[in-house]
Amino acid sequence: KAGVTQTPRYLIKTRGQQVTLSCSPISGHRSVSWYQQTPGQGLQFLFEYFSETQRNKGNFPGRFSGRQFSNSRSEMNVSTLELGDSALYLCASSPGQGLRLSEAFFGQGTRLTVV
Amino acid sequence: SQQGEEDPQALSIQEGENATMNCSYKTSINNLQWYRQNSGRGLVHLILIRSNEREKHSGRLRVTLDTSKKSSSLLITASRAADTASYFCATAPWANAGNMLTFGGGTRLMVKP
Numbered sequence A: 001k002a003g004v005t006q007t008p009r010y011l012i013k014t015r016g017q018q019v020t021l022s023c024s025p026i027s028g029h030r031s032v033s034w035y036q037q038t039p040g041q042g043l044q045f046l047f048e049y050f051s052e053t054q055r056n057k058g059n060f061p062g063r064f065s066g067r068q069f070s071n072s073r074s075e076m077n078v079s080t081l082e083l084g085d086s087a088l089y090l091c092a093s094s095p096g097q098g099l100r101l102s103e104a105f106f107g108q109g110t111r112l113t114v115v
Numbered sequence B: 001s002q003q004g005e006e007d008p009q010a011l012s013i014q015e016g017e018n019a020t021m022n023c024s025y026k027t028s029i030n031n032l033q034w035y036r037q038n039s040g041r042g043l044v045h046l047i048l049i050r051s052n053e054r055e056k057h058s059g060r061l062r063v064t065l066d067t068s069k070k071s072s073s074l075l076i077t078a079s080r081a082a083d084t085a086s087y088f089c090a091t092a093p094w095a096n097a098g099n100m101l102t103f104g105g106g107t108r109l110m111v112k113p
Helices: none
Strands: A005-007 A010-013 A019-024 A031-038 A042-050 A053-057 A064-068 A074-078 A087-094 A110-114 B010-014 B019-024 B031-037 B043-050 B055-058 B061-066 B071-076 B085-092 B107-112
Touching: A005 A087, A010 A019, A019 A087, A019 A110, A031 A074, A042 A064, A042 A074, A074 A087, B010 B019, B019 B107, B031 B061, B031 B071, B043 B055, B043 B061, B043 B071, B071 B085
Parallel strands: A010 A110, B010 B107
Antiparallel strands: A005 A019, A019 A074, A031 A042, A031 A087, A042 A053, A064 A074, A087 A110, B019 B071, B031 B043, B031 B085, B055 B061, B061 B071, B085 B107
């Protein structure tokens, strides 16, 4: 079974630009979550999508948005990039329902650098 | 914001020794999970313990949970150099929280051969 795939792996953007990151979950998984990891703030939950609907949302500004497609693939978008958005963005998938709904499988992440 | 703290922040031991990491959290939980991260890469799920469980084992891993103290510990026995990584605890607030996990700050473990 293929794991969680995130693309691209590395990205360099300029302040003020926008960026779109992609995540393909494990086949059959309907829940996709996004996390931001920085040295200062650690791992922080951004949002979760389940069956194309945002189910949970973390405490991030509206510049951070996401969506999920009918095949469960998800994208997150960050507009008007700031230097502080430089981070490792991790995507996690899980079945979303059933006994093991809380066990999350993470991708390798996208390293975003804003210059 | 982070759910709690992990202790110690860094741990250095010799191969073959046991490593113990502690995690504290602030709010009620449905379950607590431990993850491993190698050098800024993705996280690997290690073990999940539910709020009504007190101890769980998986191979060389032993996890305890004390909901009255809002704390958990992860014990890695007979450590190996390959165990060198950062370890994070994560909590889920309710059963249907899906992937909405709140992570601790992590413990950096170094196992010297």
